[in-house]
Amino acid sequence: VQLQASGGGLVQAGGSLRLVCAFSTPTFSTYVMGWFRQGPGTKRDFVASISASGGSTFYAESVKGRFTISRDNAKNTVYLQMNNLKTEDTDVYYCAATGLIGPRINYEEYNYWGQGTQVTVSS
Numbered sequence: 001v002q003l004q005a006s007g008g009g010l011v012q013a014g015g016s017l018r019l020v021c022a023f024s025t026p027t028f029s030t031y032v033m034g035w036f037r038q039g040p041g042t043k044r045d046f047v048a049s050i051s052a053s054g055g056s057t058f059y060a061e062s063v064k065g066r067f068t069i070s071r072d073n074a075k076n077t078v079y080l081q082m083n084n085l086k087t088e089d090t091d092v093y094y095c096a097a098t099g100l101i102g103p104r105i106n107y108e109e110y111n112y113w114g115q116g117t118q119v120t121v122s123s
Contacts, residue, residue, distance in 0.1 A: 001023075003021055003112055003113060003115075004023075004024075004115070005019060005021045005114035005115060005117045006021075007117060008092075008093060008119045008120075009118075009119070010120045010121075011119075011121055011122070012121070013085060015121070016081070016084075017119060018079060018080065019035065019082065019093055019095070019117060020077060020078075021033070021077065021079075021080075021095030021114055022077050023076050023097055023112070024076065025097075029052055029053075029073040030052050030099065031097040031098060031112075032049055032050065032051055032052055032097070032098050032100060032102070033050050033069075033078040034096045034097075034104060035047040035069060035078075035095055036095075036096060037091035037093045037094070037119075038094065038116075039092070043107075044094065045060070045091075046106070046107065047060055047063055047080070047093070048060065048063065048067055048068075048069040048080060049069065049103055049104050050071050054070065054071045054073065056103075057069050060105075062088075066082065066083050066084045067083070078095060080095075082119070085119075085121045087121050089119060090119060090121050092118050092119075093119050094114055095113075095114040096110035096112060096113050096114070098110045
């Protein structure tokens with residue numbers, strides 16, 4: 001079982017990036033998927049989560065209206081579209097999976113983690 005995140009990079013403030021996370025499990029459609037971010041010396045913060053079916057999404061207040069989480073269960077993939085990026089969005093972003101249901105905003109509730117992808121937003 002492995003999560004592989006990609007899509008990070010350097011972008012100017014106001015720009016966009018799309019993060020992609022592939023989860024190598026035949027039961028992908030049963031997992032709630034989440035995105036978290038973490039800076040140096042800080043805790044891992046919740047960004048967004050999506051239900052197993054994709055019908056429900058939940059966002060941190062700081063990204064609501066700018067970020068969109070989605071998933072394609074046929075491709076075992078979850079996405080994070082990030083628009084109108086701000087310098088404070090600079091962090092390492094992680095995708096994660098949990099077998100629990102609900103919004104799941106606590107990183108301790110997630111069982112599987114990707115390796116992280118760096119997002120840097122310049123002013």
